[in-house]
Amino acid sequence: MKINxxxxxxxxxxxxLGCSGTSKIPDGHLLYVGSxxxxxxxxxxxxxxRQIKSALDNIIRPKENKSILGMxxxxxxxxxxxxxxxxxxxxxxxxxxxxxxxxxxxDVDLDYNKKVIQNYVENKGFFxxxxxxxxxxxxxxxxxxxxxxxxxxxxxKSVIFPKDSILLSQEINLLKNESLLKIGKPYNxxxxxxxxxRIDTKLKERGxxxxxxxxxxxxxxxxxxxxEVDLLLKIKNDIPIKAKNQYKINNIFVYPNFNLKKDxxxxxxxxTITYDDFTIIDNKTTFKPFVFNKTLLFxxxxxxxxxxxxxxxxxxxxxxxxxxxxxxxxxxxxxxxxLDTYYYLTxxxxxxxxxxxxxxTNSANYxxxxxxxxxxxxxxxxxxxxxxxxxxxxxxxQVSGQNNxxxxxxxxxxxxxxxPRFISPFxxxxxxxxxxxxxxxxxxxxxxxxxxxSLKTLNSSFGYVWKENERKEHNLNVLxxxxxxxxNVSDLYKSQIAExxxxxxxxxxxxxxxxxxxxTYTNTMLQNKKNNIYFRGSIDLSGNSIGLLLGxxxxxxxxxxxxxxxxxxxxxxxxFRHYHKFSGDTKLAxxxxxxxxxxxxxxxxxxxxxQFFIGGTSSIRAFKARSIGPGTFNGxxxxxNSFLPDQSGDLKLELSTxxxxxxxxxxxxxxxxxxxxxxxxxxxxxxxxxxxxxxxLNELAVGTGVGLRFDFNFLVLRTDVAFPLRxxxxxxxxxxxxDAINFGxxxxxxxxLIFNLAIGYPF
Numbered sequence: 001m002k003i004n005x006x007x008x009x010x011x012x013x014x015x016x017l018g019c020s021g022t023s024k025i026p027d028g029h030l031l032y033v034g035s036x037x038x039x040x041x042x043x044x045x046x047x048x049x050r051q052i053k054s055a056l057d058n059i060i061r062p063k064e065n066k067s068i069l070g071m072x073x074x075x076x077x078x079x080x081x082x083x084x085x086x087x088x089x090x091x092x093x094x095x096x097x098x099x100x101x102x103x104x105x106x107d108v109d110l111d112y113n114k115k116v117i118q119n120y121v122e123n124k125g126f127f128x129x130x131x132x133x134x135x136x137x138x139x140x141x142x143x144x145x146x147x148x149x150x151x152x153x154x155x156x157k158s159v160i161f162p163k164d165s166i167l168l169s170q171e172i173n174l175l176k177n178e179s180l181l182k183i184g185k186p187y188n189x190x191x192x193x194x195x196x197x198r199i200d201t202k203l204k205e206r207g208x209x210x211x212x213x214x215x216x217x218x219x220x221x222x223x224x225x226x227x228e229v230d231l232l233l234k235i236k237n238d239i240p241i242k243a244k245n246q247y248k249i250n251n252i253f254v255y256p257n258f259n260l261k262k263d264x265x266x267x268x269x270x271x272t273i274t275y276d277d278f279t280i281i282d283n284k285t286t287f288k289p290f291v292f293n294k295t296l297l298f299x300x301x302x303x304x305x306x307x308x309x310x311x312x313x314x315x316x317x318x319x320x321x322x323x324x325x326x327x328x329x330x331x332x333x334x335x336x337x338x339l340d341t342y343y344y345l346t347x348x349x350x351x352x353x354x355x356x357x358x359x360x361t362n363s364a365n366y367x368x369x370x371x372x373x374x375x376x377x378x379x380x381x382x383x384x385x386x387x388x389x390x391x392x393x394x395x396x397x398q399v400s401g402q403n404n405x406x407x408x409x410x411x412x413x414x415x416x417x418x419x420p421r422f423i424s425p426f427x428x429x430x431x432x433x434x435x436x437x438x439x440x441x442x443x444x445x446x447x448x449x450x451x452x453x454s455l456k457t458l459n460s461s462f463g464y465v466w467k468e469n470e471r472k473e474h475n476l477n478v479l480x481x482x483x484x485x486x487x488n489v490s491d492l493y494k495s496q497i498a499e500x501x502x503x504x505x506x507x508x509x510x511x512x513x514x515x516x517x518x519x520t521y522t523n524t525m526l527q528n529k530k531n532n533i534y535f536r537g538s539i540d541l542s543g544n545s546i547g548l549l550l551g552x553x554x555x556x557x558x559x560x561x562x563x564x565x566x567x568x569x570x571x572x573x574x575x576f577r578h579y580h581k582f583s584g585d586t587k588l589a590x591x592x593x594x595x596x597x598x599x600x601x602x603x604x605x606x607x608x609x610x611q612f613f614i615g616g617t618s619s620i621r622a623f624k625a626r627s628i629g630p631g632t633f634n635g636x637x638x639x640x641n642s643f644l645p646d647q648s649g650d651l652k653l654e655l656s657t658x659x660x661x662x663x664x665x666x667x668x669x670x671x672x673x674x675x676x677x678x679x680x681x682x683x684x685x686x687x688x689x690x691x692x693x694x695x696x697l698n699e700l701a702v703g704t705g706v707g708l709r710f711d712f713n714f715l716v717l718r719t720d721v722a723f724p725l726r727x728x729x730x731x732x733x734x735x736x737x738x739d740a741i742n743f744g745x746x747x748x749x750x751x752x753l754i755f756n757l758a759i760g761y762p763f
Contacts, residue, residue: 021065021102022140028665030105030142034064039757040149052150056120060113060146062103066664073664074100096717098665105142110135117148125153125187127222154187158703162235163169164444168244169235175202187229192218204306207246215239224446242331249302250338253279257286258344260324286347288382294421295319296343296437304329304339314433316345319420321384323348352376357714358630360396361617361758366408366625370394386418396678412445422464436466439603445728453489453507457482473520484609502686510607511564514542526581534577540610543568543602552602559602568601571610573652576689577763585662591763595652598681611648612678615701617758619654620674622703622722624754629678631699632689636731649678651692653700656763660709668709672762675702677728689729698735709761720756 025031037056039049065072078099097377114133121129128151130638135144161176162169180195200213219232273280275289277300295315297308309327316325324346332338354374361367370392377387393411414438422428430436440462448454463477486507497503518538526532543552547568550559558565573595580588599608605611616625627635630649654676663669677700679692705722726736742748 002762021067021072025102025104025140025511028136030140031144032064032103032105032108033067033141035113035144035146037061037146037148037409040147042150043152044150045069048153049150052121052124052148056117056146056148059116059120061116062107065100065103068664072102074098075102077126078102088154105135108144111142113144117146121148121150123189124153126150127154131198142182142587152227154222154227154229154726156181156183156185156187156227156231158183158230160232162229162233164179166244167246168203168211171203171206171208171246172183172199172233172235175199181231188219192231201306204304204393207303207305208247209247209304210240210242210245212243220522237335245329247304247337247339249298249300249304249341250332250335251340251342252277252296252298252300253281253341254292254296254343254345255281256292256345256347257282258324258326258346259286260346261265286382287379291319291384292343293422297431298341310702311431311433312343315435316343318434319384320386321347321378321420348378350377352378354527358394360757361760366396366398367757368394368396368408370410380417384420386420387416388418389413389415405450407450409448409450410445412443412457414441414443416441422466424464428464430466432466432468433470434467436464438462438464448488451490452493453486455484455486455507455540457484459483470525471521471523474522475518478514480512480514480516482510484510491682500686502684505605505608506607509564510609511561511566512542512607513546513561513566514540514544516540530581532579532581534579535575537574540573541565541569542570542607547601555599555602555604566602566604567599567607567610569597569599569610571595571597571606587660588657589660589761589763590657591655593652593654593676597650599650606650607646612650612652613648614652614654614676614678617718617720617756617760620656620676620701620703621672621705621756621762622674622724622752622754623701628701629675629699629728630687630690631677631692632729633687636729647678649690650681651679653677653696658762663708666711668711670707670709670720671704672707672722673702673704673725674722675700675726677701698732699728700726701728703754716760718753718756718758718761720758722756723752 012502018424022031035057037053037060039053041049065074076095076099077094078101080099081091081095084095086092110133117131117620118129121131130149130151131146132147134147135142158174159179159181160448161173161179162433175198178198180191180198185191191714196213196216196218199216200211203211215236217234219234221230221232222228223485224230229287232295244356247550253359270600271281271283271285273282273285273289276293277298278292278296280289280292282490296312297315298312302308313325313327316322321343324344326344328342328344329339332340338740352375354372354376356372356374358370358372359367360370371394372390372392374388374390379385385738391411391413394409396408398406398412413759420435420436422436428436441460443459445457445459446454448459457479459482461477461480463475463479465473465475467473486509489507493503493507516538518536520534521534523531524532524534543566546552546561546566550561552559552566552568560566575591575593577589579590582588593611597610597612613626614620615623615628619625620628626647629647633647635647654674656672656674658670658672660668677696679699680687680690681692683691702725704725705720707718707720710717710719723741725738728735730737737752740748741752
């Protein structure tokens with residue numbers, strides 16, 4: 001063995017020793033490397049033992065240092081610098097951000113952990129449980145062993161609710177049919193606490209404003225039978241009188257221009273407006289009174305209801321007009337069991353300007369920057385309307401790929417007006433926690449693709465956005481108009497049109513005159529769930545009303561509007577995502593996308609901007625942007641690679657699954673597999689093999705790869721390296737290319753390895 005090899009082995013061994021975490025452990029101390037909990041087999045099920053073991057693993061403290069293949073890089077980085085005098089800088093970042101102090105055996109309180117274990121299993125009904133604790137030492141490391149014998153789990157024999165004649169007891173007794181405490185179920189302290197909270201919540205819906213769950217007592221009698229308990233639900237004797245009373249809403253006062261500093265010391269307001277059940281106190285008449293009638297859901301005489309209380313507060317907040325929202329209820333001294341309601345509202349500055357610089361990527365593998373200037377007026381017509389005027393300019397480039405050198409310059413602007421209510425000739429209302437919005441928008445964008453062409457796009461829309469709750473959102477554009485035209489078409493692009501005539505449609509004038517609707521459901525905001533989902537479905541209709549009026553039924557002789565043939569089509573798209581958490585740091589994310597567009601009447605095909613594309617940084621990452629399909633069509637055969645060919649379709653199927661896990665601190669890793677393709681509804685002489693058929697599953701592109709995600713909280717920078725497993729454009733029988741994978745072959749790497757740099761997760 002050469003001397004260099006010995007030196008290498010020496011340094012590798014030193015690195016392993018350093019990373020093991022024991023090299024700098026003080027004399028007389030041991031490195032704590034974790035615990036092992038054993039649940040002795042008894043009468044309980046294997047599932048119960050597994051659940052209890054998992055729960056105990058989570059509550060035992062402290063947690064050992066994180067290790068990777070037996071190495072503890074956190075301790076290694078912590079020990080790189082003995083002393084760090086400054087609270088910032090590189091050394092501080094390495095020692096306290098990358099590194100972590102070694103957890104010593106002396107930090108472990110064995111008696112305390114034993115009590116924690118005993119308390120937990122008793123709270124699960126194992127009143128006769130027994131636990132033991134011991135520790136083992138190996139070199140400079142120590143591990144703790146816990147042994148738990150559960151014994152018999154006590155079950156509920158009976159549940160007794162209050163039966164006396166006072167109103168509070170009667171209301172509680174009405175709730176027993178939905179009780180979480182079920183006869184025959186195991187005793188569980190957490191379920192008892194949840195039951196108290198449930199009763200408290202229900203009482204808050206029935207006017208008991210001053211009640212509290214701590215006023216309920218659950219007595220447990222474990223002497224009634226063998227391994228069974230009686231539960232007696234009681235109201236404590238010393239609760240306040242107010243907690244026993246049911247309250248109704250009396251006067252409702254609104255202070256819409258409340259100043260926390262000034263008005264907290266003085267409540268002298270001159271101008272008072274009475275509007276329906278509201279008394280509005282505002283010297284400046286900042287808002288028109290109807291705003292509060294549509295936002296606040298309480299009416300005089302209503303029984304107090306916690307849901308209505310919270311909905312009203314959320315609606316005030318989601319108006320987007322107030323900086324602070326405070327609500328107070330006071331007992332009316334002159335009326336029995338009546339509450340006066342006060343809303344103290346501090347407005348945001350009426351006008352504001354915001355300048356922001358963005359880094360962005362798109363599905364075509366372009367990266368770039370954008371500068372936005374936004375001006376807002378939050379109360380334009382004193383009805384909490386939001387007027388926004390924005391301007392933007394940006395540059396997008398492709399570092400590598402077929403469009404390298406064909407930079408994109410964009411600039412434009414948008415103005416929009418949002419009303420926090422439904423503006424409609426029909427009566428529409430929403431009682432959710434989110435105020436419904438009506439929005440009108442007008443925008444213009446100029447896009448210059450260097451060496452190719454420029455596009456001008458004008459958009460206008462009028463529609464509604466409303467949320468049923470935090471999970472469900474609807475977006476309906478009753479009217480959506482888009483007009484696109486081109487100029488400055490280069491000779492290069494014209495020469496490409498001569499070779500591939502379908503490229504002409506990219507620069508053709510397009511007029512879309514229609515309606516679109518989308519529905520979104522998600523519970524991804526619930527972080528404690530093991531499974532989360534996201535669904536978005538949309539339908540886009542264009543030209544139907546105009547087509548009927550003008551009699552458009554022949555795509556070969558299209559009707560025009562303002563001298564431009566208008567598009568007529570229906571388009572449906574659905575996206576479903578599923579997120580499964582294996583642990584706090586490991587997640588499996590999966591996605592399926594289905595899309596279909598049908599041109600008819602005045603159109604032979606979908607407008608170019610409405611067609612489907614596939615491939616790229618947020619699609620099938622093993623293929624370049626928009627380089628797959630349609631069907632078995634090979635775009636490489638129709639282009640000189642100076643820029644992307646026209647590879648669009650009417651149908652789309654895309655599937656992805658990605659295993660994400662935390663590697664270290666800010667760094668997360670991923671392994672993924674993507675599949676999918678697009679197709680055309682009809683045969684095309686220019687794109688052989690592009691049409692959809694019963695063999696579509698045999699025409700799916702498949703790719704795989706690995707990636708790193710650098711999560712800086714405010715920004716996620718994503719890098720992926722991917723390569724194809726299946727190429728749909730190859731002849732039948734040769735489409736799977738797994739056997740051809742050869743990372744050592746430079747030619748294979750150049751032709752197949754795709755590097756993606758993007759911002760944010762792919763889905």
